[in-house]
Amino acid sequence: MTSTTQAAEASSPPATSLQGKPRPGDRNFAATALGAGIFILVILAAVTAFLLIQGVPGMLADPADAPTTLGQSANFWDYVWPLAFGTIWASILALLFAVPLSIGIALFISHYAHRSLASVLGYIIDLLAAVPSVVYGLWGSTVFAKAVVPIYAWLNANLGWIPLFGGQVSVTGRTILTAAMVLAVMVLPIITAICREVFLQTPKLHEEAALALGATRWEMIRMAVLPFARPGIISGAMLGLGRALGETMAVAMVLSATGVVTIQLLTSTNPSTIPANIALKFGEAGYGLNVNVLIGTGLVLFVVTFGVNALARWIVSRRSEFSGAN
């Protein structure tokens, strides 16, 4: 600082504001950062807008204008209902397998396994998430579906009086139950990661107090860990549900779908799911309003997953900082 400015400052009255001179670098950088943030909002608005622009004509389409998709249906809602049913049915079945398993795995890593092993075991579960969905699809349709055929036959023969296991059993094994189990494997890592995180956040004093009162390890978990972790488990399951609803390739490759609405798990006539249906029909739907119909089903899927995820975020935000992205 030169002596002239010092003299000027000394003679001038005290500055009323601490605000410095704005620097162009600062301004530009802040504007760029703000612009990037706003751009994300623009992208999301664009996703919604383009789906609406392209999807709504499909939702209002006359079946005659969209023969390859709406050919068998009276209108769009008649077409999307079995698909929506299949999507939700497969996802719920997947959660029925994945949630108990995930809680078990997360407990194993957080409270049962030796401390030095825990991070390695966590890494093994994370590897499950690293396998691309197309590989699960390939594995599910060529290996897993064949492996479950005898189990399905046994279930059908012995428990066939339960409607779930009734009907003509599939010989390929490519049923909605198989697809749901593959989906379960795919959503396992995300649910496990969140459960593990909350289990580890249980106050140590609660756990030690339970053990000091003579509780066994399970009693400690039931009384201290699980009540504390309940919101985390619920939101983990919801995030897993969101993932399962949108999963495409595994279902498209594993399931042999006929587009019926049925709760029978073991037959070769299965409901399809919205994403799998888009993936399989998109190539042949290249003219007329067919593509718009498919985009319309995509819009339905978007709305459903948005609702599920927003609910999960809301539950989790009351507790702590979790996200599917970390």
Next chain:
Amino acid sequence: MTVETRTKPISTSLTAGKLPRWTTPALLAGALVVCTVLLGPENFAGGIALGAVVYLIGIVTLSGIVEGRRKATDRFVTSLVVAAFLIATIPLVSVSWTALSLGLPRLDVAFFTQSMAGIIGEGGGALHAIVGTLLITLAATLISVPIGLMTSIYLVEYGRGPLARAITFFVDVMTGIPSIVAGLFAYSLFSMVFGSGHRSGISGAVALSVLMIPVVVRSSEEMLRIVPNELREASYALGVPKWLTIVKVVLPTSIAGIMTGIVLAIARVIGETAPLLLTAGYIANMNYNLFDGRMTTLPLFVFTTYKNSGGTDVADLDRAWTGALVLILIVLALNLIARLIARYFAPKKPGR
């Protein structure tokens, strides 16, 4: 007051009323051996499963008799928890084993040097798919990283109030966008601009960016937040402008974590199939131009060859599994790289 007479002698040992330590392994081994032998080698998996059930019943009964109901429940849950973990490893082992055993035969030079142009039956390769995957993923990374990184800088360094909260919320929402919806978005966007049925590599890259940006934002945000405030304050005290503080102090401190997050984001989108099916499409020839015509990627190569095989054609199935194996190896390599970056480029911990 009368003194009660004890019916049981007082045991002086501390281990009284407990099963000996060798009970668990001995019972487990016994149950497994007996059941696998009983069901024969052709039904090995069934034998293991039955053995596990027999062990479970056995240990709970024994423990219930010797140790009491509470301890028996504890042992029951312990067995279930361990079983849950073992069940989860089955698909991992099965997928890796199948990919290795079915993918290795075609993991030859031709697979990496040829495209599928004019190939009928055996032979051919996935060079076009590997090139396409690299180009599209590179383009998606170039789009996502600046936007994602600048957004996270905004959220951590500048963002206050409702706008920052809105961005955080919508980034979370974006994380949950189904991949196929991202594909539909990119398809709608490009077909409205360039005409219906538009297919190109860049539209695939745009679809992948929609999936990648939120992942980059979240991971970078987390890394920027753990940069100690003392560093920023020290920089301000020296008269460094805010933007230079971010560029010269905050980013270099957190660069290892940010790079790790970016590599993990790449690993996550490189295996995406559904959005590329709708946008980049499939073609058997080489295509080096992102802006013109269909472009094959590795996941699409796996899907298409599998579909062409009809589940029976051996040449196609072999190609599909080799493609799957290469894809798994790429993703594993990326995960490994991310871990190495995190380990070797992490800022040195202050010696406290």
